[in-house]
Amino acid sequence: xxxxxxxxxxxxxxxxxxxxxxxxxxxxxxxxxxxxxxxxxxxxxxxxxxxxxxxxxxxxxxxxxxxxxxxxxxxxxxxxxxxxxxxxxxxxxxxxxxxxxxxxxxxxxxxxxxxxxxxxxxxxxxxxxxxxxxxxxxxxxxxxxxxxxxxxxxxxxxxxxxxxxxxxxxxxxxxxxxxxxxxxxxxxxxxxxxxxxxxxxxxxxxxxxxxxxxxxxxxxxxxxxxxxxxxxxxxxxxxxxxxxxxxxxxxxxxxxxxxxxxxxxxxxxxxxxxxxxxxxxxxxx
Amino acid sequence: xxxxxxxxxxxxxxxxxxxxxxxxxxxxxxxxxxxxxxxxxxxxxxxxxxxxxxxxxxxxxxxxxxxxxxxxxxxxxxxxxxxxxxxxxxxxxxxxxxxxxxxxxxxxxxxxxxxxxxxxxxxxxxxxxxxxxxxxxxxxxxxxxxxxxxxxxxxxxxxxxxxxxxxxxxxxxxxxxxxxxxxxxxxxxxxxxxxxxxxxxxxxxxxxxxxxxxxxxxxxxxxxxxxxxxxxxxxxxxxxxxxxxxxxxxxxxxxxxxxxxxxxxxxxxxxxxxxxxxxxxxxxx
Numbered sequence: 001x002x003x004x005x006x007x008x009x010x011x012x013x014x015x016x017x018x019x020x021x022x023x024x025x026x027x028x029x030x031x032x033x034x035x036x037x038x039x040x041x042x043x044x045x046x047x048x049x050x051x052x053x054x055x056x057x058x059x060x061x062x063x064x065x066x067x068x069x070x071x072x073x074x075x076x077x078x079x080x081x082x083x084x085x086x087x088x089x090x091x092x093x094x095x096x097x098x099x100x101x102x103x104x105x106x107x108x109x110x111x112x113x114x115x116x117x118x119x120x121x122x123x124x125x126x127x128x129x130x131x132x133x134x135x136x137x138x139x140x141x142x143x144x145x146x147x148x149x150x151x152x153x154x155x156x157x158x159x160x161x162x163x164x165x166x167x168x169x170x171x172x173x174x175x176x177x178x179x180x181x182x183x184x185x186x187x188x189x190x191x192x193x194x195x196x197x198x199x200x201x202x203x204x205x206x207x208x209x210x211x212x213x214x215x216x217x218x219x220x221x222x223x224x225x226x227x228x229x230x231x232x233x234x235x236x237x238x239x240x241x242x243x244x245x246x247x248x249x250x251x252x253x254x255x256x257x258x259x260x261x262x263x264x265x266x267x268x269x270x271x272x273x274x275x276x277x278x279x280x281x282x283x284x285x
Numbered sequence: 286x287x288x289x290x291x292x293x294x295x296x297x298x299x300x301x302x303x304x305x306x307x308x309x310x311x312x313x314x315x316x317x318x319x320x321x322x323x324x325x326x327x328x329x330x331x332x333x334x335x336x337x338x339x340x341x342x343x344x345x346x347x348x349x350x351x352x353x354x355x356x357x358x359x360x361x362x363x364x365x366x367x368x369x370x371x372x373x374x375x376x377x378x379x380x381x382x383x384x385x386x387x388x389x390x391x392x393x394x395x396x397x398x399x400x401x402x403x404x405x406x407x408x409x410x411x412x413x414x415x416x417x418x419x420x421x422x423x424x425x426x427x428x429x430x431x432x433x434x435x436x437x438x439x440x441x442x443x444x445x446x447x448x449x450x451x452x453x454x455x456x457x458x459x460x461x462x463x464x465x466x467x468x469x470x471x472x473x474x475x476x477x478x479x480x481x482x483x484x485x486x487x488x489x490x491x492x493x494x495x496x497x498x499x500x501x502x503x504x505x506x507x508x509x510x511x512x513x514x515x516x517x518x519x520x521x522x523x524x525x526x527x528x529x530x531x532x533x534x535x536x537x538x539x540x541x542x543x544x545x546x547x548x549x550x551x552x553x554x555x556x557x558x559x560x561x562x563x564x565x566x567x568x569x570x
Contacts, residue, residue: 061489089381096374098389098420102382135383190567197564203556204346211566271488279482281496282475 003051004258006044008035011252012259017181017228017238023221028185029244034251041247048254049094055261056131058268060099063129066269069174072260073125073132074253077139078182079220080210081192082243083250084135087182091254092133101126104135117141117159118166125170131257138163142227147219160230167236176260177236180253181224182243186217288336288547289540291329293320296537297544302466302513302523308506313470314529319536326532333539334379340546341416343553345384348414351554354459357545358410358417359538362424363467364505365495366477367528368535369420372467376539377418386411389420402426402444403451410455416542423448427512432504445515452521461545462521465538466509467528471502 011033034041062068076084092100103124112120118138126132142163146156167177184192193214196206213220232238239256243249296318319326347353361369377385388409397405403423411417427448431441452462469477478499481491498505517523524541528534 065489085381085383088383092382093378097377097382097385097387098370098373100382104383190570193567194564197560197567200556201553203560204350204554206556206558206563208558208563208566211563211570214567214570268486269489271485271491273491273493275482275488278491278493278496279479281493282478282482282499285475285496285499 003262004044004048004255006036006040006047007033007255009033011255012239015239015241015252015256017232017240021228021232021240023183023225023228023240026183026240026242028183028188028242030242031245031248032242032252034248038245038247041245041251045090045247045251045254048251048258049091052091052254052258052261053095055258055266056095056099058266059131059261059264060096060129062266062269063127064269065272067128068269069128070176070264071126071128071130071132071174072176072178072257073134073170074257075134075137075139075177075179076182077137077143077180077224078243079184079189079217080207080213081189081196082182082184083246084182086246087180087250087253088133088135090250091257092131095131099130101130101132102135103132105137105140117145118162122166126175128174138166139227139231143220143223144213146223146226147216160227163231164233164236167231167233171235176263178256178260179232179236179238180256181228181238181240182249183240184243186214188244189214289329289333289543291321291325291332292318292540294318296540297524300524300526300537300541302517302525306513306517306525308468308510308513308525311468311525311527313468313473313527315527316530316533317527317537319533323530323532326530326536330375330532330536330539333536333543334376337376337539337543337546338380340543340551341380341384343551344416344546344549345381345414347551347554348412349554350557352413353554354413355461355549356411356413356415356417356459357461357463357542358419358455359542360419360422360424360462360464361467362422362428362465362509363528364469364474364502365492365498366474366481367467367469368531369467371531372465372535372538373418373420375535376542377416380416384415386415386417387420388417390422390425402430403447407451411460413459423451424512424516428505428508429498431508431511432501445512448516449518449521452516452518456520461548463541463545464517464521464523465541466513466523466525467534468525469528471499473529474499 014032076087078084088102108120121138142156142159145151170177193210196202228238241249241252299317344355361372363369373387393405406423427441427444430436455462478495481487513523526534526537
């Protein structure tokens with residue numbers, strides 16, 4: 001269950017979206033697997049950061065020497081204010097930026113819409129040795145796409161299968177796909193939006209459209225439920241991470257990444273050159 | 286000279302490459318503007334990290350609301366082992382990854398060589414609100430390009446002017462261009478390469494080609510001198526940063542970035558929506 005000592009129980013199976021999972025019944029304020037509170041959680045995050053950074057360096061090193069093709073793709077999906085940005089900053093921020101490829105997907109441009117929905121997504125898939133992070137993703141095309149009727153129903157239906165095929169292709173190419181839905185309650189979202197309105201230094205994070213989407217809360221919840229049922233596969237499972245407590249969500253996502261890396265059983269790659277000969281050349285230079 | 290209190294003297298004018306600068310005479314083990322040693326330098330870097338992160342958030346915020354087009358491009362050039370990677374990790378690593386666009390330029394691919402030399406570079410120029418970092422850059426085309434005769438002499442000559450025009454275009458579009466040459470001594474490079482050979486966990490960072498380039502040390506020094514003379518302009522100056530002490534180089538580059546940001550005189554952007562009306566909509570939702 002990973003090298004971190006601070007979990008009471010491995011959170012991975014507790015968070016994985018399996019058969020029978022119902023988002024409507026899932027707690028958004030729980031801390032599965034972790035017994036402590038906020039302070040302990042923040043200390044644990046700092047401890048885990050070192051483990052994650054070390055594992056990431058091993059992944060990167062093996063791609064540079066030895067030709068290891070493996071990589072990680074973290075997909076982040078959530079309602080507004082759920083904390084995607086905080087995950088990027090506080091979990092990924094502890095990792096060497098050279099080993100991270102971040103892609104934030106916004107409303108598609110005209111040029112992007114002229115292609116199939118996976119075109120812009122596939123182009124940003126991480127290279128060997130990297131941890132890719134999708135801040136929103138192809139799932140928008142079956143979330144807002146479905147809720148806002150941005151495509152005909154039969155096209156939306158088609159996309160679930162296309163997504164599973166696409167993710168299988170990534171897995172076959174050496175990608176560990178970790179899909180995370182940050183789960184906040186409607187009340188918690190209201191409090192967070194209120195804070196953005198109350199604080200002038202947070203105004204830039206507020207968009208009137210956030211409230212428009214909020215008004216469709218139940219439709220989004222249903223759309224996520226369908227996403228889980230159609231695309232949480234054995235090879236690319238979803239994790240529903242309670243996110244009312246930001247510190248817990250960060251710790252849980254950090255754990256999922258550490259576990260994915262430790263499953264690769266990485267060690268330093270063997271030199272692909274003659275060390276003694278290189279030493280002699282260097283000393284003579 | 287920036288909000289940091291730990292500089293004895295503003296290092297910026299001390300590091301700027303102006304008329305009469307001679308790389309062959311420049312010290313690589315000095316710490317211009319900083320009076321303390323390694324421990325004090327590391328403490329200063331941690332203090333500066335908070336200042337840089339705060340300034341970066343302001344830059345990012347103003348691009349998201351208010352349409353501020355400004356951005357920063359940090360160009361990093363150096364001989365191998367000089368510490369480009371450490372700058373990315375320890376200076377840029379303190380900044381929200383969402384506000385950083387990193388581009389590492391390696392040996393051009395066939396597809397890239399089928400275009401003019403600035404094609405692949407221009408494509409990676411940072412967006413509004415971002416800090417872009419070029420780990421190597423278009424300057425490779427007049428450094429290794431010149432030393433290794435990868436293009437005819439008249440083409441190399443042509444490139445200096447093309448580079449100045451290109452950088453002026455970036456500046457006109459709102460980019461502050463900060464060009465840094467990390468300056469290590471030949472002896473220090475030998476020690477660092479030796480360490481990479483001595484430590485199995487560093488082998489992956491070693492490439493036999495590094496010694497091949499090392500053997501052309503004086504040619505590269507001359508090529509950098511020409512780069513400085515032809516491309517250190519008022520609008521996009523070069524900074525030659527002594528890099529035998531890694532902690533100093535990091536602190537100096539952090540300062541150049543902080544200063545570039547403070548020169549923008551950034552404040553939180555004003556809401557482009559009606560705050561009271563949005564509060565009412567939110568409470569009703």
